[in-house]
Amino acid sequence: MKLDRLLGKRSLSEAQVQMSFTRRGFVLGAAQVGLCGVLAGRMAWISVVENEKYKLLAESNRVNLSLIPPRRGWIIDRNGKPLALNRTIFRVDIIPDRMIDREATLDELQQILGFDADERQRISDDIKEGSGFQPVQVAENLSWEHYAALSVRATELTGVIPAQGFARYYPDGAAVGHLLGYVGSASAADYEKTKDQLMLTPGYKVGKDGIEKTFEPLLRGIPGARRSEVTARGKLVRDLTTRADVPGKPLQLTIDKGLQAYAARRLGTNSGSAVVIDCLTGEMLAMVSVPSYDPNAFSDGIGRREYKALVDNDHIPLMNKTLQGLYPPGSTVKPMNGLALLEAGISPTDRISCSGSLRVGSGIFHCHKRRGHGPLDLEQAIKYSCDIYFYEMVRRLGYDRVAPIARMVGLGEKYELPFSTQRYGTVPDSVWKERKYKQPWLVADSLNASIGQGYVLANPLQLAVMAARIASGKALVPHLLKGQNKGNAAALPVSAEHLAHIHKAMWGVVNGGGTGGAARLQIPGISLGAKTGTAQVRRITMAERGTGVLGNSSLPFKLRDHALFVCFAPVEAPRYAAAIVLEHGGHTVRNLDTPLTGRDIMTYLFDPDLAMKNLNDVEASWGGDIATRMAADAATANAPEPLPMPADANVTGELPD
Helix, strand or coil: CHHHCCCCCCCHHHHHHHHHHHHHHHHHHHHHHHHHHHHHHHHHHHHHHCCCHHHHHHHHHEEEEECCCCCCCCCECCCCCEEEEEEEEEEECCHHCCCHHHHHHHHHHHHCCCCCHHHHHHHHHHHHHHCCCCCEEEEEEECHHHHHHHHCCCCCCEEEEEEEEEEEECCCCCHHHHHHHCCECCHHHHHHHHHHHHHHHCCCCEEECHHHCCCHHHHHHCCCCCEECCCCCCCCEEEEEEEECCCCCCEECCCCHHHHHHHHHHHCCCEEEEEEEECCCEEEEEEEECCCCCCCHHHHHCCHCCCCCCCHHHCCCCHHHHHHHEEEEEHHHHHHHHHHHCCCCCCCCCCCCEEEEEEEEEEEEEECCCCCCCCCCHHHHHCCCCCCHHHHHHHHHHHHHCHHHHHHCCCCCCCCCCCCCCCCCCCCHHHHHHHHCCCCCCCCHHHHHHHCCCEEEEEEEEHHHHHHHHCCCCCCCEEEEEEEEECCCCCCCCCCCHHEEEEEEEEEEHHHCCHHHHHHHCCCCCCCEEEEEECCCCCCCCCHHHCCCCCCCCCCHHHHHHEEEEEEHHHHCCEEEEEEEECCCCCCHHCCCCCHHHHHHHHHHHHHHHHHHHHHHHHHHCCCCCCHHHHHHHHHHHHCCCCCCCCCCCCCCCCCC
16 A cells, blocks of 8 residues: 555556446447447438439449430422431441450451541540540441441440441532531530530531521431440440430421522533522522532541642632622623613613713723714613713712612622621712722712622622512512511512613513523523623723733633623513622633523523523533532542652653653
């Protein structure tokens, strides 16, 4: 006891020791009970409250859900004929997480399908960037032989899935390229905009241009889905259920499929456009821009060289010239100018003497007929396309009196059409020039505008509307969607007698010895009213006039005049109107010039067999139809590049015999 006290220690009784162990046991027991309670509560929370969540997670490990791209709605013409439809194709995809030996599988695929090293690298990159069970496209549009070979070896090629799908198909190819646009694989921007998993699905295509892009929500449809049971390693056990896709809705246009294809072929090797309008309704029956691109090639994936050839082509095949091309309308505006003169009080019998030139101040304005036309009235001035008549009459009147009539018949107007871009040109006047250039309007400006030059610019659609409004006497509005016509258009606020004078003059252009005699229809009882036009793209100097103006055939393509043509038929009861613009056409080849082209396009509306005969007589001289010429161009673009000459090659020797 003394020792314990000396050491400062306190002895405990047996009761105290027992009580100490009891408290510790209670604390530990309580902790164990609390821990068990927490675990039990968590288990109850997971199994009861979050049951659905973990059930879905477990199901997702067991079941793979893949989307089936929907079939796009058809685009059909006014008669229900397909302009864009879907065709069955064979394709092959890879599920990255199901692959066992990636490189060996790609070796087998490369041997079967024969794709090159660049394509293999693309597939490898897509696999690396892919996630889980998201399919990666290997190839589409497979031949039956390749598809069958892959299907036979499907059990050996783990993760490789041959499948059937649908692809967009345009039966008329390049003839509808600028009208319909094309579809293509969704881009990263498309996915970021919507966060729709469908955008990541191989084989799914979205509208990229034209009507395909504008009406994407209508044409898209609803995707289907396929549920497949898989093992933990991703091996397919069995297909469970499949939900079919819902095709997109069809879209009907006012376009006439046959006329659209014919007009594209009849324009031949030109760079230009043609628009045809129904004079009763304003419906657009054809809207063609050439040269064009084949939307099938773009939808399937166009080659680099082939695309570069399109970009480098000086005929600009990637531009929709009907809406985006702006041109001086040239003499095609003379009927409209004549209507303005009549509405301003000029008598149709007033005569002007054309000597071939007109001096205004220090400048000289020339007529296209060097020696002049002599005395002529309005009808003769339009028929023979006399420049001096319109110079003098518009100088007297002032172009500010003409510009309102130009706008009334459709020039300078933008139309509500399903395209993202449209250029609508210029109808100038004194207020416009002061606002744009801070300069006063000059007499020379009026003279240039009177023959469709100077500041005046229009696109081919506007010229077709001008022809249709003059022909019908109504404020027709062009449209492309069937059923969009909301009733009869209002009458133009002009005299019916004045319109009759203009109709008679345009009849004379073709049928009375005028400048468009080559456009006379070969159909008994149906006559065509028209106006030809030429628009200069270069300045002709006095020195050149002294030695003789160079002909268009002697000039480079880009310096040749534009050739234009507006028309309607029948003159007695106008039903159809059209405009044709040939960039740098220059009136150099007769069967490719505007009068014969316009004649044949209008002939198709009344006698398709005769129109086809006329086309078949000349098409071979242009190198065949559109598809034949484009195939030849593609073969040239994709031809192997010549091997470079070795540095030590002898280039000084004589050429072989």
